[in-house]
Amino acid sequence: AATLGLGVGPPQARTLASAATSPPLGHRSPPCPRRRLCSSSPSSAATTALAVEEARRGRKQLGMDSPLYDYLLSNVREHPVLRDLREETASMRGSQMQVSPAQAQLLAMLVQILGAERCIEVGVYTGYSSLAVALALPESGRLVACERDEGCLEVAKRYYQLAGVAHKVDVKHALAVDSLRSLLDCSEASSYDFAFVDADKRMYEEYFELLLKLVRVGGLIVMDNVLWYGRVADPLVNDPKTISIRDFNKKLLEDKRVTISMVPIGDGMTICRKLEDD
Numbered sequence: 637a638a639t640l641g642l643g644v645g646p647p648q649a650r651t652l653a654s655a656a657t658s659p660p661l662g663h664r665s666p667p668c669p670r671r672r673l674c675s676s677s678p679s680s681a682a683t684t685a686l687a688v689e690e691a692r693r694g695r696k697q698l699g700m701d702s703p704l705y706d707y708l709l710s711n712v713r714e715h716p717v718l719r720d721l722r723e724e725t726a727s728m729r730g731s732q733m734q735v736s737p738a739q740a741q742l743l744a745m746l747v748q749i750l751g752a753e754r755c756i757e758v759g760v761y762t763g764y765s766s767l768a769v770a771l772a773l774p775e776s777g778r779l780v781a782c783e784r785d786e787g788c789l790e791v792a793k794r795y796y797q798l799a800g801v802a803h804k805v806d807v808k809h810a811l812a813v814d815s816l817r818s819l820l821d822c823s824e825a826s827s828y829d830f831a832f833v834d835a836d837k838r839m840y841e842e843y844f845e846l847l848l849k850l851v852r853v854g855g856l857i858v859m860d861n862v863l864w865y866g867r868v869a870d871p872l873v874n875d876p877k878t879i880s881i882r883d884f885n886k887k888l889l890e891d892k893r894v895t896i897s898m899v900p901i902g903d904g905m906t907i908c909r910k911l912e913d914d
């Protein structure tokens with residue numbers, strides 16, 4: 637999910653019906669959707685701007701035109717409480733930060749495939765992705781949810797209650813780095829199955845290193861926004877967040893401690909599987 641610092645605007649998490657009322661993407665996009673992420677295109681700055689605008693308008697899938705995006709959304713199974721949260725969040729500042737329903741569904745499936753019991757999320761916002769993870773956990777499961785914004789957490793906690801999963805979520809209201817370090821100080825290294833990172837982009841490398849200590853061998857760390865609206869592929873875009881994600885992606889490609897899969901869902905998520913302990 638995107639960050640407020642991007643300057644991208646309001647409601648992204650719309651209902652399927654309201655998403656369907658958006659002007660067709662094809663009216664404004666180049667003939668080949670792949671061009672949206674093509675850095676060698678002479679109009680790369682324009683296509684990057686288009687991707688950012690798409691996010692602002694609630695279009696949460698890079699490189700996909702309107703009918704196909706609507707079709708994707710109509711094939712997502714979304715828990716009714718997740719849908720209510722998405723609809724409430726749509727009117728809130730920063731709603732474009734929320735992961736898409738398709739992304740949340742993938743996160744939940746990864747948790748289920750892993751048989752995860754212990755999870756961490758970095759960047760909760762109003763709780764959409766964390767609620768999807770908590771719903772996928774068994775009754776005995778635990779999700780450590782790290783978020784610095786108290787107002788967002790109030791919304792998230794209300795929805796954990798509504799969905800009957802509040803007992804599974806351990807909310808850490810603090811800077812995420814401090815929360816992760818305190819888990820390590822409490823001897824919780826190599827004890828987590830799954831982590832999802834969706835917070836400040838300039839801290840990705842630090843979060844990844846801390847989580848690599850906290851996650852067990854075979855466990856997953858999923859990093860969001862790795863395609864950053866296509867900005868990472870545009871050599872003309874060199875703001876600090878873009879450079880940070882670009883550098884992070886480059887390092888991850890060489891990192892022998894994990895196997896990786898960069899999945900072009902939403903704004904891009906890289907799934908990392910830990911191979912070894914230090």
Ligand SMILES: C[S@@+](CC[C@H](N)C(=O)[O-])C[C@H]1O[C@@H](n2cnc3c(N)ncnc32)[C@H](O)[C@@H]1O
Nearest residue numbers: 637733734735759761764765783784811812835
């Ligand atoms: C992209 S949003 C998360 C969206 C969420 N995953 C969802 O699907 O709704 C990023 C969140 O990270 C939080 N955040 C940013 N920097 C942080 C930090 N250093 N420590 C804790 N939370 C942070 C922001 O307050 C924001 O709510």
